[in-house]
Amino acid sequence: MEGVIPKTLNEALSLMASKNYIPVAGGTDLMVRYKRWKNLTPSFPAAPLFIANLPELRGIYREDDELIIKAATPLSDIEGHSDIPVVLKEAVRLMASPGIRNIGTIGGNVGNASPAGDTLPPLYVLDANVVLLSEKGKRTLRIYEFIKGPGKNDRREDEIIYEIRFKVPEYTHYFYRKVGTRKANALSKLSFAGIAKVENGIIEDFRISLGAVAPFPVRVIEIERKVVGKKTEEIDGQFIDSIKKDYEPYIRPIDDQRSTAYYRKKTSLRLIESFLRAL
Amino acid sequence: MRDISKPVRRFDASEKIAGVARFVDDHYEEGMLYGKIVRSERVRAKIKAIKIPELPEGYHVISAKDIPGKNRIKMIFDDWPFLAEDVVNYFGEPILLVVGPEREKVYEISESIEIEYEDIPAILSVEEALLNKKPPIYGENNLFADYFFEKGDVENAFSEADEVIEEEFKTGFQEHIYLEPQGMIAKYNNGRIEVFGSMQCPFYVKNALIEEFDTKPDKIRVVQTTTGGGFGGKEEYPSQIAGIAALGAYKTGKTVKLVYDRAEDVEFTTKRHPSHIRIKGAVKNGKVIGIEVEIILNAGSYAGLSSVVLQRGMFAATGAYSIPNVRVIGKAVATNIVPMGAFRGFGAPQSIFAIETFMNHVAKRLGRDPVEFKLSHRYRKGDTTATGGLLRNEVRLPEIVNRVLSMSDYYSKKKEKKEGKKLYGIGFSMFLHGCGFTGNGEEILKSIARLKKRKDNKVEILISNVDMGQGPQTTLRKVVAEVLGIPYEDVIYENPDTDRVPDSGPTVASRTAMIVGGLLYRAAKELKEKWVDGEEIVVEKQYRHPEYIKWDQEKFKGDAYPEYSWGANVIEVEVDPITYEIDVKKAYAVFDLGTPLDRKIIEGQIHGGMLQGIGYATLEVMEQKDGRFMQRTITDYIVPTALDAPLFETDLVSQPYEHGPFGAKCAGELTFVGAAPAVCAAVEDALQIDLYEIPIRPEKLLTIMEKKNESEV
Amino acid sequence: MKVRFKLNGEEVEVEANPASRLLDVLREKFGLIGVKEGCGEGECGACAVLLDGRVVHSCLVPFANVMGKEIITIEGLRKTEEYRIIEESLLDAGSVQCGFCTPGFVISIYALLKNNPNPEDKEIREAISGNLCRCTGYQMIIDGVKLAAKRGEKLWKA
Ligand SMILES: Cc1cc2nc3c(=O)[nH]c(=O)nc-3n(C[C@H](O)[C@H](O)[C@H](O)COP(=O)(O)OP(=O)(O)OC[C@H]3O[C@@H](n4cnc5c(N)ncnc54)[C@H](O)[C@@H]3O)c2cc1C
Ligand code: FES
Numbered sequence A: 001m002e003g004v005i006p007k008t009l010n011e012a013l014s015l016m017a018s019k020n021y022i023p024v025a026g027g028t029d030l031m032v033r034y035k036r037w038k039n040l041t042p043s044f045p046a047a048p049l050f051i052a053n054l055p056e057l058r059g060i061y062r063e064d065d066e067l068i069i070k071a072a073t074p075l076s077d078i079e080g081h082s083d084i085p086v087v088l089k090e091a092v093r094l095m096a097s098p099g100i101r102n103i104g105t106i107g108g109n110v111g112n113a114s115p116a117g118d119t120l121p122p123l124y125v126l127d128a129n130v131v132l133l134s135e136k137g138k139r140t141l142r143i144y145e146f147i148k149g150p151g152k153n154d155r156r157e158d159e160i161i162y163e164i165r166f167k168v169p170e171y172t173h174y175f176y177r178k179v180g181t182r183k184a185n186a187l188s189k190l191s192f193a194g195i196a197k198v199e200n201g202i203i204e205d206f207r208i209s210l211g212a213v214a215p216f217p218v219r220v221i222e223i224e225r226k227v228v229g230k231k232t233e234e235i236d237g238q239f240i241d242s243i244k245k246d247y248e249p250y251i252r253p254i255d256d257q258r259s260t261a262y263y264r265k266k267t268s269l270r271l272i273e274s275f276l277r278a279l
Numbered sequence B: 001m002r003d004i005s006k007p008v009r010r011f012d013a014s015e016k017i018a019g020v021a022r023f024v025d026d027h028y029e030e031g032m033l034y035g036k037i038v039r040s041e042r043v044r045a046k047i048k049a050i051k052i053p054e055l056p057e058g059y060h061v062i063s064a065k066d067i068p069g070k071n072r073i074k075m076i077f078d079d080w081p082f083l084a085e086d087v088v089n090y091f092g093e094p095i096l097l098v099v100g101p102e103r104e105k106v107y108e109i110s111e112s113i114e115i116e117y118e119d120i121p122a123i124l125s126v127e128e129a130l131l132n133k134k135p136p137i138y139g140e141n142n143l144f145a146d147y148f149f150e151k152g153d154v155e156n157a158f159s160e161a162d163e164v165i166e167e168e169f170k171t172g173f174q175e176h177i178y179l180e181p182q183g184m185i186a187k188y189n190n191g192r193i194e195v196f197g198s199m200q201c202p203f204y205v206k207n208a209l210i211e212e213f214d215t216k217p218d219k220i221r222v223v224q225t226t227t228g229g230g231f232g233g234k235e236e237y238p239s240q241i242a243g244i245a246a247l248g249a250y251k252t253g254k255t256v257k258l259v260y261d262r263a264e265d266v267e268f269t270t271k272r273h274p275s276h277i278r279i280k281g282a283v284k285n286g287k288v289i290g291i292e293v294e295i296i297l298n299a300g301s302y303a304g305l306s307s308v309v310l311q312r313g314m315f316a317a318t319g320a321y322s323i324p325n326v327r328v329i330g331k332a333v334a335t336n337i338v339p340m341g342a343f344r345g346f347g348a349p350q351s352i353f354a355i356e357t358f359m360n361h362v363a364k365r366l367g368r369d370p371v372e373f374k375l376s377h378r379y380r381k382g383d384t385t386a387t388g389g390l391l392r393n394e395v396r397l398p399e400i401v402n403r404v405l406s407m408s409d410y411y412s413k414k415k416e417k418k419e420g421k422k423l424y425g426i427g428f429s430m431f432l433h434g435c436g437f438t439g440n441g442e443e444i445l446k447s448i449a450r451l452k453k454r455k456d457n458k459v460e461i462l463i464s465n466v467d468m469g470q471g472p473q474t475t476l477r478k479v480v481a482e483v484l485g486i487p488y489e490d491v492i493y494e495n496p497d498t499d500r501v502p503d504s505g506p507t508v509a510s511r512t513a514m515i516v517g518g519l520l521y522r523a524a525k526e527l528k529e530k531w532v533d534g535e536e537i538v539v540e541k542q543y544r545h546p547e548y549i550k551w552d553q554e555k556f557k558g559d560a561y562p563e564y565s566w567g568a569n570v571i572e573v574e575v576d577p578i579t580y581e582i583d584v585k586k587a588y589a590v591f592d593l594g595t596p597l598d599r600k601i602i603e604g605q606i607h608g609g610m611l612q613g614i615g616y617a618t619l620e621v622m623e624q625k626d627g628r629f630m631q632r633t634i635t636d637y638i639v640p641t642a643l644d645a646p647l648f649e650t651d652l653v654s655q656p657y658e659h660g661p662f663g664a665k666c667a668g669e670l671t672f673v674g675a676a677p678a679v680c681a682a683v684e685d686a687l688q689i690d691l692y693e694i695p696i697r698p699e700k701l702l703t704i705m706e707k708k709n710e711s712e713v
Numbered sequence C: 001m002k003v004r005f006k007l008n009g010e011e012v013e014v015e016a017n018p019a020s021r022l023l024d025v026l027r028e029k030f031g032l033i034g035v036k037e038g039c040g041e042g043e044c045g046a047c048a049v050l051l052d053g054r055v056v057h058s059c060l061v062p063f064a065n066v067m068g069k070e071i072i073t074i075e076g077l078r079k080t081e082e083y084r085i086i087e088e089s090l091l092d093a094g095s096v097q098c099g100f101c102t103p104g105f106v107i108s109i110y111a112l113l114k115n116n117p118n119p120e121d122k123e124i125r126e127a128i129s130g131n132l133c134r135c136t137g138y139q140m141i142i143d144g145v146k147l148a149a150k151r152g153e154k155l156w157k158a
């Protein structure tokens, strides 16, 4: 199935409306997924539509109090941009390797919807929105509405991911931790992203998200609410234990070639504890 | 005279940097066919039927039936077929070869071939193989090798002991990940088969093909192409690919290229043998006076080189320690997984990990400092080894150990642990490595090296040993040039071509510099005497074991090796207290590998060998589930990146070997063996625990620490 | 599909499936064998080339994505003074063993020094973290980078 290189965003959208295409941005996920054997062209199950170089899909902008990252912006641009919150920047910096970050995109990471996708936990804590675009118009979804499960998302066949946008929150504490199989070019065994705002000894904002420990990133607002409003001195061993207990049912990892369910679960809980203790 | 150890620029490096060196995949020829192997999709089964679709013109499917000679890869045992006949013994075993001009079509055909199997109960673990309840894979009891040797009176030592300590150790699979995947190109012309490819041992390949095609030696030509790393992985395995590619060429009369995809290479080529090692030590008056070591290796589905790997493992069972009463038991066990094979260290790393860790544990139990405890057991000149061989040369372990301790500031770091967010630990190992082939191997091989002085007064090295990155292109040139007193550039050394070179043996067992280099050294001496400007002169030297070496291959008694190299490592780690990830920060090493033939090349061997050893101890996880590896690609099988590598600091102590060129001994494997036990000791130190298994995974540390914390509460 | 791009300083146009790997196009249509396939999965960096001056793993790049772009491979780099400095430095530092990884490293080193003429150890390690080397333990490659940084000081800052 021969692919197409649209010249403009509009052309891309009308092609997407006409039949089922697979949008390809950097290709760092897809070229490996559809690889068959040495030297063969990867075999895409539907025609690929190459959107990486559409100028409308690249760039990082501010609009009022929101930060907008266009879908086909390479990860290395995000890593190097001063407006990007550190939780996200850290996550991106620890992804893959420079050569992959130079072509891999944020839209691709979100579109891939892998439980181990490293931009997802930070985007969850940032309450990011995913903006989808088709000939019919724009749709804006919360990131956690968009991600549906391993490899599954809420994109309709005629839509492309247009941009990721979020309000840059104010926070006094952040904690990002990727537990990978090694220090570079590693997929996550699990990852942790957390931000918190503590003012005058009171926790005013508290958000955490965990990656690779459930079919999609874990973020549980109800538990976060138990922490918000607490005084930091109230965060004692007993409280931490109760919060960890609350998280337990949501952390449902698996055994695989990278790690064990047991390790993923225990380490997630230990990281939650560690973040709470740091407040 | 030039200083032989002084680094020079490597002769092969410029063209490699520029990307003009041609590795096997870089060779292309008009009209060439591409090959793809069709592999077993069962772990163990009878092949009932094979359905091949109608083939387009120019495409062929080749099977074991097409082999004119013997369908066994010539090795020590006669059990490993080039292509499976009626049974498959591991997932991924080659059954057919598809060849044709277009890769896409070749792929399609290979995917559309249907093979009908009838499963045979598979033996999925060593335990299962030893229970012997299922039809055995090999012989009557699944043992490719079952060995035993003794020195002194072990039973007496146990009965006299103050304390008997018994521990069990485990080591895992390891994949080589040479950066260039395996590959061969074969041609068939006028009744002659020619093979070009990535390999360590051109004559292994040649001999395998002679039997496969039941033909005369002059009908087979094997040429090494520039080889992108080997580490043992290109010792015996290339014979199989060469045999399959050659069969394709023989059937079609065309050139056939068979280069592995990395995923094939990771999943279906040989690995380092996993081991279970039980050590029982008799301790009296603060000394280990007797030891029983039982080594069980998972050898995979065919014998390959496993019997010799086991021997080397057994001969290294007591490490660098003189223990008067020794019993060593060894078994190489058949299971239904890819055949295990040669890998840097060849059985020794498993044993050295076990004995080093055991000695640490015993020292701890006795309240002794492990370094001092180990030194008090060390081999000295005049001691006999576990096999009763005599250590004729100075053993400079005290000097080696002192140097590595002061280099690393070991004692002060150990005492005053660095405080920080991470848990700090430091570990030590000391060890030896036997140089050259095990036992009477060299004696049987009788290698020949040749020098040819041309009319233009340039001298060509004619040997079958290859440069796969370890540097003989440079070091051997230096040896010859140095003896002859001619410029290095006047020595020629091309990739071996069996039509042009004598059999100087395989490029294995750290033997190239010491044994083959020794032959070249003597050949050069003779050439120097015979030298006449403008004339062609050829000099040949054949290997003879030094007279004094005694070896009984039946009883494993005597000098298992002509000489030994020695070393000590110190490694510093930081362990994350939350995730238990291990960060290897610094690695210090001091080695006695005789005279270094080039200090930079040796340093490169040290760093590379140690990092592989560090990977072996930490990141390199390969597990088996239902007869398949869980880690099947280079994405899942993890080797260290530059960010995972520690800083290295190294030094040398040089005790020359009289028969090595300029006193050189063995280097390549020695650098690997000490890293894993030093990492293990460092992690033990950081967490104050005992470990018995590598790779040391954070997953495992978590459960150990949970138990430890529970018991401390 | 025909795709035009700039390859090692020259405008080229070539017919290939837009989904094919840039690696295969470079090796097979242009005979650029300095671009190596070590894995085909983005893990090893042996296939590294520069795309508009940035390091990319050519086994992951769909050919379509190079339309209108500039690609420089080791063969193109070879003609530059920067390359000569890197080459000499790697030779002197003993950075090369089997050499299969080396052209890929040269690409990463060049991109690093162009952006950061005076990198620290940690920055060098970051920059080459997508290049696997199984022979050297990396330290002697890093020594080579430091040497090249020093020797080419003016060049990198230019
Ligand atoms: C060696 C290696 C290491 C890696 N390491 C990491 C890592 O550490 N962490 C991590 O999270 N990932 C990692 N990845 C995965 C990958 O690089 C990232 O997920 C990257 O962000 C994908 O971006 P891309 O543009 O290359 O995606 P592509 O492969 O182009 O696309 C990925 C998916 O998203 C869809 N898509 C892409 N863009 C759009 C769009 N605009 N609209 C609609 N759909 C779209 C595609 O159809 C596809 O389903 C690694 C990959 C490799 C090869
Ligand atoms: S071949 Fe492209 S990264 Fe390995």
Ligand code: FES
Residues within 6 Å of the ligand: B179, B228, B229, B469, C095, C096, C097, C098, C099, C100, C101, C102, C132, C133, C134, C135, C136
């Ligand atoms: S030199 Fe062999 S992989 Fe780097």
